[in-house]
Amino acid sequence: MTTKIELEKMRFYAYHGVMPQETKVGNDFVVDLILTAPLEQAVKSDELDDTINYAAVYAVVKEQMDIPSKLIEHVAGRILYALKERFPQLAAVELKLSKLNPPFGGDVHSASIILGETFS
Helix, strand or coil: CCCEEEEEEEEEEECCCCCHHHHHHCEEEEEEEEEECCCHHHHHHCCHHHCCCHHHHHHHHHHHHCCCCCCHHHHHHHHHHHHHHHCCCCCEEEEEEEEECCCCCCCCCEEEEEEEEECC
């Protein structure tokens, strides 16, 4: 049985960017996650200890989003590996990090990075 947890459109205000104004003013960011883990026991047991706590996942993402970085690629990588460290049962993570209204002079809804990692 393949078990996936999806957390969609987690929204954060953060200070990531290369331009000086981005680190002073900040911007809105959205994180989407798909976590793959062997959670068959939770399907049977109905016990929180047998799954991955969504609130704990959110806390890991927020902690990493609170650390300013120049590149969203760097932030996404930190989130991915922090999740794996906190939840060693993860078999795979797919993460999309989007900066809304990126400040480069065009009408663009968002700029995103998508990372995926399978753990052995």
